[in-house]
Amino acid sequence: MAETVIQVEQLSKLYRLGTIGTGSLRQDLQRWWNMSVLRREDPFFQLQGTETAAAHNQFLWALQDVSFEVEQGHALGIIGSNGSGKSTLLKIISRIVKPTKGTVRGKGKISSLLEVGTGFHHELTGRENIYISGYTLGMDKQEIRSKFDEIVAFSGIEKFIDTPVKRYSSGMYVRLAFAVAAHLEPDILIVDEVLAVGDADFQQKCLGKMQKVSQSDGRTIIFVSHSMQAINNLCDKAVWLNKGIMKESGRASDVINKYVANIQKLNIKQVWDNPETAPGNNYVRFKRVELIPHKNNSEDPLDIRTPLTIQFEFWNLSDSIVLSSGLILNSYKGECIFDIPAPDVRCHKGIVSGECHIPGNFLNDGSYYISITIVKDKAVGIYNFEECLSFEIEDYRPDLNWYGKWKGVVRPNFPFVLTPSKSFVDETYNV
Amino acid sequence: MSTTSEGKWDWNISAKTSFWSWGIDEIWSYRHLLFSLVRRDFLLNYQQTILGPLWILFQPLLTLVTYVLVFGKLVRLDIGNVPPTLFYFSGIVLWNFFSDSFGGTSNTFRDNAHIFSKVYFPRFIMPVSVISTHFLRFVVQLLLFIFLIAYYVLFRGFAVSYNWWLLAFPFSIIFIGIIGLGLGLLFSVLTAKYRDIGNLVGVAIRLLMFVTPVIYPLATVPERVRWIVQINPLTPLFELFRLSLLGEGIVSVSQLLYSVLFMVVVFFGAILVFNKQGDKLIDVV
Numbered sequence: 001m002a003e004t005v006i007q008v009e010q011l012s013k014l015y016r017l018g019t020i021g022t023g024s025l026r027q028d029l030q031r032w033w034n035m036s037v038l039r040r041e042d043p044f045f046q047l048q049g050t051e052t053a054a055a056h057n058q059f060l061w062a063l064q065d066v067s068f069e070v071e072q073g074h075a076l077g078i079i080g081s082n083g084s085g086k087s088t089l090l091k092i093i094s095r096i097v098k099p100t101k102g103t104v105r106g107k108g109k110i111s112s113l114l115e116v117g118t119g120f121h122h123e124l125t126g127r128e129n130i131y132i133s134g135y136t137l138g139m140d141k142q143e144i145r146s147k148f149d150e151i152v153a154f155s156g157i158e159k160f161i162d163t164p165v166k167r168y169s170s171g172m173y174v175r176l177a178f179a180v181a182a183h184l185e186p187d188i189l190i191v192d193e194v195l196a197v198g199d200a201d202f203q204q205k206c207l208g209k210m211q212k213v214s215q216s217d218g219r220t221i222i223f224v225s226h227s228m229q230a231i232n233n234l235c236d237k238a239v240w241l242n243k244g245i246m247k248e249s250g251r252a253s254d255v256i257n258k259y260v261a262n263i264q265k266l267n268i269k270q271v272w273d274n275p276e277t278a279p280g281n282n283y284v285r286f287k288r289v290e291l292i293p294h295k296n297n298s299e300d301p302l303d304i305r306t307p308l309t310i311q312f313e314f315w316n317l318s319d320s321i322v323l324s325s326g327l328i329l330n331s332y333k334g335e336c337i338f339d340i341p342a343p344d345v346r347c348h349k350g351i352v353s354g355e356c357h358i359p360g361n362f363l364n365d366g367s368y369y370i371s372i373t374i375v376k377d378k379a380v381g382i383y384n385f386e387e388c389l390s391f392e393i394e395d396y397r398p399d400l401n402w403y404g405k406w407k408g409v410v411r412p413n414f415p416f417v418l419t420p421s422k423s424f425v426d427e428t429y430n431v
Numbered sequence: 432m433s434t435t436s437e438g439k440w441d442w443n444i445s446a447k448t449s450f451w452s453w454g455i456d457e458i459w460s461y462r463h464l465l466f467s468l469v470r471r472d473f474l475l476n477y478q479q480t481i482l483g484p485l486w487i488l489f490q491p492l493l494t495l496v497t498y499v500l501v502f503g504k505l506v507r508l509d510i511g512n513v514p515p516t517l518f519y520f521s522g523i524v525l526w527n528f529f530s531d532s533f534g535g536t537s538n539t540f541r542d543n544a545h546i547f548s549k550v551y552f553p554r555f556i557m558p559v560s561v562i563s564t565h566f567l568r569f570v571v572q573l574l575l576f577i578f579l580i581a582y583y584v585l586f587r588g589f590a591v592s593y594n595w596w597l598l599a600f601p602f603s604i605i606f607i608g609i610i611g612l613g614l615g616l617l618f619s620v621l622t623a624k625y626r627d628i629g630n631l632v633g634v635a636i637r638l639l640m641f642v643t644p645v646i647y648p649l650a651t652v653p654e655r656v657r658w659i660v661q662i663n664p665l666t667p668l669f670e671l672f673r674l675s676l677l678g679e680g681i682v683s684v685s686q687l688l689y690s691v692l693f694m695v696v697v698f699f700g701a702i703l704v705f706n707k708q709g710d711k712l713i714d715v716v
Binding site: 007093096101104115121124128140 | 445446460474551624711713
């Protein structure tokens, strides 16, 4: 088993809210007066009594009792929505802020990239910035010198290396800044969402570099990102933080699935009774949208084998109108899987219903949502009901020993067989 | 999990803050950062200016002209037998060194909040780089000062008899630098916590100049109020500087000891406070 290089134990961080600057001299003096002179209890901050203080919105637990371990050469992903404490956690591990409770222990040199271009100064040239930023991030002179050409080549700004970076385009600036960071060689690298910058090509380059660092060089990476794809590709393990509390930890793909399922609220039936307030407009008002899975057992999960029926009803508010509809299925990433049109039909005032059937063994596992559009006169869209249904399809593989994420947008089981030819085998091997 | 022994780990982060959290070796490992910061400050100050680094000399010279005109010709302060140019110049360069060191380092947390909140390195590097920059500027100005003394001795008949006190002037410079750094560190913590104090520092430095023998020698201060000037631990150091280089100044051993004691207390106290509070302040700035 690999050696544990970082151990986070019951880490908690409490932040004081509000304007800390003003009035804190008075508060501090008052506290000092109460505690040191009058020998009373601290009127503002008692660690045992923080629950009451938190109730008064004075304090915020950015992290609460977070514990995990990272082994050497592993990449750990940290996921969670905004404000869940991811950055606070990274800052504590990077020694930038102190925890309120708990400890972090570690082995080896640690470098953190919490922003692109730490230590950069606009007035200095690219060359000078490579050095000063490198030093700031903890490299030594020898290291930078030996990698200087590589850094410049990686950033692709050879021509501008002696120009002050204030004259760079923002893209060049970011590329140079990341190039320095990418050539750090600490034992443990901490990366916070830096991939959110630069064009797609450059992002790919950075991800590739990080992958190389963790997989072939045996370095440890802690990585925060909102891109599940990046975490999935790069990390073996993941931790999911929710409002400072660790919700899940374990294999990256498992944690990501749970996280995605959680943020994607399951919504398979919606009914409205009142046509005045139902979603819609002057033409149509929706009455019901429903997803009906055809499961053998009601306890079974909705998996890739389950056939699905989508039903919807709406009030048509105009007389004698030619209507049709489109049913759009999107993955949670926003990718459109399909867009099925319904044939035109002449409708009168009243309820119109629609139904679409998706066979089993067609969609891949993942989270999806459905939007329905209503179209009049073959071309004019009159209402678009976005994300009216959302659901999740679980994976199912009965006799396979492989557990990686199944690739592909869809997963139909079209007929596909291998047929060994007995005679051919005999002929070949008996000669 | 809790069975792992503490000794197994290279580092350990917990809520505790210690007064001496990093060693000299850690600062040493960041020495290149220190050098490049000093270099940066130098370059930035004079980039895209016509006179460039010559400003290091022009600034005190322009002040000198003002002082000689205002205090020498208009107010006619009694400054003893030393030529006014030399007298005021010595005061200006030494005082600038002190006020730049103090003022510059007292903004450590405010000026570097963005970088302190993004990356870890010994926070001490920043104030040290500031004072190193000012020290280098001072050395250049000191060379000009020595050149001026030589000119006055050789061509203007300024008679000065040097004795063993000459060897003392480096100490007065170092002690003043350390006091400036110490006060700066102390106030950097205070200004980070309480912004109001930041405004106070500027005023305080300016007022402090008037109770320091910068534009007047201690000898001309009336006996009745001399104690006010003598309470100031900088006074003996300024007098020592003038005594050793210009041959005039009132220095007593007990006064010097007082200054040294003040320096030691302020400097070590400041380092302890800076260390202890440095980690916590990131939450505040």
